[in-house]
Amino acid sequence: MLSVEGLTKRFGGVAAIDGVTLAFETGSLTAVIGPNGAGKSTFFNLISGALVPDSGHVRLDGAEITGLSRAAIVRAGIGRAFQVASFFPTLTVAENLVGAVAAHRGQAAGMLRRYPPPGARARALEVADMLGLAEHADTISANLSHGDQKLLDIALALALEPRVLLLDEPTAGMGPDERWRMIERVQRLWRQVGLTLVFIEHDMDIVFRIAQTIRVLCYGRVLAEGTPDDIRANPAVIEAYLGTPHAGADAA
Numbered sequence: 177m178l179s180v181e182g183l184t185k186r187f188g189g190v191a192a193i194d195g196v197t198l199a200f201e202t203g204s205l206t207a208v209i210g211p212n213g214a215g216k217s218t219f220f221n222l223i224s225g226a227l228v229p230d231s232g233h234v235r236l237d238g239a240e241i242t243g244l245s246r247a248a249i250v251r252a253g254i255g256r257a258f259q260v261a262s263f264f265p266t267l268t269v270a271e272n273l274v275g276a277v278a279a280h281r282g283q284a285a286g287m288l289r290r291y292p293p294p295g296a297r298a299r300a301l302e303v304a305d306m307l308g309l310a311e312h313a314d315t316i317s318a319n320l321s322h323g324d325q326k327l328l329d330i331a332l333a334l335a336l337e338p339r340v341l342l343l344d345e346p347t348a349g350m351g352p353d354e355r356w357r358m359i360e361r362v363q364r365l366w367r368q369v370g371l372t373l374v375f376i377e378h379d380m381d382i383v384f385r386i387a388q389t390i391r392v393l394c395y396g397r398v399l400a401e402g403t404p405d406d407i408r409a410n411p412a413v414i415e416a417y418l419g420t421p422h423a424g425a426d427a428a
């Protein structure tokens with residue numbers, strides 16, 4: 177289980193995350209939602225080690241990971257895919273993934289194109305297949321569609337064999353069709369790998385359709401947590417975020 181306790185991060189006078197205590201059950205699929213500026217990205221930055229909290233704890237299966245380096249947190253089992261793509265655009269999908277697999281195994285990254293370490297390409301192709309990218313294995317990454325570039329970003333995080341995967345707005349910037357294709361792939365991946373998956377999402381149709389549980393942040397604090405049904409009916413969430421009772425309520 178991933179848990180945070182009393183987590184706090186201030187930027188000047190603003191408490192972006194303010195005494196947040198939350199838990200994410202092993203193997204669960206959770207959406208983190210909230211208005212702009214609620215602290216969602218800061219929350220992910222604190223868990224993944226991009227930011228160090230002012231106070232509080234982050235624990236994975238009881239082990240303290242607070243304040244560890246990003247690399248140490250990845251090794252502990254927390255992966256993250258970003259809103260902004262993080263691959264090498266001039267390399268193919270497979271080459272990018274071989275690099276990630278090899279680095280994760282502590283193998284030298286040099287000479288990878290000509291001499292990939294034994295087993296690394298097979299594992300890279302397996303990961304590509306999990307995200308539906310197998311047919312693009314030899315495509316130069318820069319030539320992928322926007323949606324496939326986001327899938328590659330997730331594949332790169334997956335190559336590091338995380339137990340927890342954080343996805344920051346996986347459908348950002350996508351049209352409706354591409355958006356649902358992405359969500360279907362993410363959901364399939366979650367089922368297949370048995371990950372603890374936590375995602376930030378602004379599209380409430382997606383959130384209510386796929387999340388098992390939802391955590392709502394507002395002004396850096398936990399406004400509500402519960403099942404999609406709990407959240408839809410929560411007066412504080414409706415007032416602060418959803419506006420009217422959610423129209424997509426029957427979609428789930």
Ligand SMILES: Nc1ncnc2c1ncn2[C@@H]1O[C@H](COP(=O)(O)OP(=O)(O)OP(=O)(O)O)[C@@H](O)[C@H]1O
Nearest residue numbers: 187190191192210211212213214215216217218219
């Ligand atoms: N590096 C920073 N320096 C100063 N203030 C910051 C920094 N990062 C975030 N903040 C502030 O912290 C608060 C929370 O920001 P954060 O980006 O975490 O919210 P968010 O919920 O992810 O927003 P959005 O939905 O718009 O992405 C905001 O008031 C923001 O201006």
